[in-house]
Amino acid sequence: MKFLEESIVKIGLEVADAEDAIEAAGNLLVDEGLVEKSYTKAMRNSYKENGPYFVLAPNIAIPHARPEDGVKEASVSLVQLKEPVVFGHSTNDPVRLVFGLGASSSDEHLILLQKLTTLLNDSVNVDKLTSATNYEDIKNILEMER
C-alpha cells in the first residue's frame, strides 16, 4: 500500500489539458511499479466514456480505473498542477490537485480511501496541498493527520 510517498507526488506540474493531467498522475504509479501501463490508459478511457464525475470537489480530481485494468498494489499518487485545468465539471472546475488512485480489490483499497477522505474532508488541508511548494510541505500535512 502506497499513499502519497515522495516518489509518487509531483509538485507544480505544467500540463496541456485534463487528459495530460490524468496521464501524469497515472504514470507516477506506473514508474513505481504499482500499476501496469494499461491502467493509465484505462483511466483516460474512463474520463472519455464517463465524463468528469471524478472531480469530487472544487480543485480535486481523483481519476482511477478498475482493479482488473492492471493494479499491482493499492496506491494513491498526487499531481499538483501549476495552473488550474478545466476538466468539464459543472460545479467543481477548475482542478489543481489530481490524485491518481490505483484501485485494488483488497482491504487496503478501503484503508487508502479512508485516509484520503479524512485528509480532504478538511478544507484547510486542501488549501495547504494546493499551495505546497515542495514535498516537505506535503509531508507535514500528512503527519498532522496521523
Added chain:
Amino acid sequence: MIKVLTVCGLGQGTSLILKMNVEQALADKGISADVEHTDVSTASSMQADYIITSNELAESLVGHSAKVFIVNNYFDMDEINKAIDENVTD
C-alpha cells in the same frame, strides 16, 4: 431502515468515498440506513429508497424508482448533511 445507493461511473472509488461520508452523516443524525456503493449501470437495476450521486451522473438515473439527489462536493460534510436533510424523510 432505509436503503441508500451511492453511485459513480465505475463503482470502485468515488462512490465509496461518498458512501463513507454519507454513512457518517446518517449515523450522526441517528438515521438507520443500509448504504451500498455501485456503478451507474448496476444502480439502474437495483432497488433503493434513495440514490446519491454527482450532477454528471444523475441524468443517467432519471426514471429510477428511488429518489435521486445530488452532492457536488463529496468532501463537504455540510453539503452532504444539508442534502440529506432536504431529501431524506425518515
